[in-house]
Amino acid sequence: MSAIKIGVITASDRASAGIYEDISGVAIQDTMKEYLTSDFEIVYRCIPDVQKTLEQTMKELCDEEGCCLVVTTGGTGPALRDVTPEATENVCNKMMPGFGELMRQVSLQYVPTAILSRQTAGIRGKSLIINLPGKPKSIRECLDAVFPAVPYCIDLLEGPFLECNEAVIQPFRPKQK
Amino acid sequence: MSAIKIGVITASDRASAGIYEDISGVAIQDTMKEYLTSDFEIVYRCIPDVQKTLEQTMKELCDEEGCCLVVTTGGTGPALRDVTPEATENVCNKMMPGFGELMRQVSLQYVPTAILSRQTAGIRGKSLIINLPGKPKSIRECLDAVFPAVPYCIDLLEGPFLECNEAVIQPFRPKQK
């Protein structure tokens, strides 16, 4: 059986140029290792905030690498170079507004500027793509909020069955009718 | 005076094929009978999860049947066959994001997978179209949350004046300036 693959994309002009370390991408990978007891492989990319490059990388991770889940960090603010939500919308065939709504609501408990985050989520084929914020602390807050719904979403997309460390995160799978 | 018409569309491959009974469509009709004291007629359709068919049925119920309200159930998840929000968006000239936001927020009190629901609402001409979830329990939770705003919305669309059983549901009509 082929391994479960999870894509991690850091969108950052400076991290991709080596100006600073990509602590956000590392934070996501560490969180996935804490959450999941299933064997899985991370497919990691650190790229500049260029919409075309973001779109191509998302497509590659979904279509060629076969990642059931692709998580991005960075590029969700209002600044000129922030284009991750636009790239996500362009490559997805279905948008999932509930993810962004819940993540902003959670982040609002900490900072009023949470409303500036334009993060979204969507489905490309059999892959779920989720935008996360840029800062490790916010990444963890947002993942803790939305991840309980992720394994069931991937079930519905006919992807692999993700098993979690329930001491850390509790996935929810409603009974099918 | 012509009767008030309310459309109910069940989007379900299996219910429309007669594989199981459409308990969701029945749940919506029962709820409407509980809510409304105005005379009204239900225009009911049970159809497969095919976007074109959904769009045609929504158009028929709004434009030909003259339903002031069209409520759908089913087809709002992330799976390949779930296309109700896309159909709704295609036939509406105005989207009403507040309905989906509130319904997801209410459902989140019960299940973390509420964020997987992509349900929305919108206006086509003089008709309000609202997507509801597929399960009768969630249908009722969502309708109880959003219905207090429905009669006033229909007033603003110059539709019929809906009267409710205030022991069951309390419609709100702000004073016009």
Place this chain on the structure above:
Amino acid sequence: MSAIKIGVITASDRASAGIYEDISGVAIQDTMKEYLTSDFEIVYRCIPDVQKTLEQTMKELCDEEGCCLVVTTGGTGPALRDVTPEATENVCNKMMPGFGELMRQVSLQYVPTAILSRQTAGIRGKSLIINLPGKPKSIRECLDAVFPAVPYCIDLLEGPFLECNEAVIQPFRPKQK
């Protein structure tokens, strides 16, 4: 140094025709004067609910007048003539869904019909455009909720540094990494 400019657009067929006074536009201007200690100039327009006119006025205030912030009131409901969100979406290159979500959530504490408000926000070039509701009381409730994020948003757009009267409103500027 050129003055800080803030645009205020009232979309109202009746106010623009002089049928009644534009108390909403006045309420926004009064609130800005309470909030801001920076010197600023209001660029005010009161226009009918015509989408093309709304779009041209937003473009003028952003591109020609150089307003760092443009605030609209009116035209966000479900009625036929309510087209402010559509105009906003058409002139913006980035949408900011968090503003509408938070404003509806705040207004829901007062009236269940808050879900009928379709208000949104977005970025056009270096300008932030925010739709507000039509009634002065709701305008203030919504501004109090979202304004703490506005000065930092304008910083990210490389606009002027807005200073506030912190006894009235507390802007939040997270530490940049």
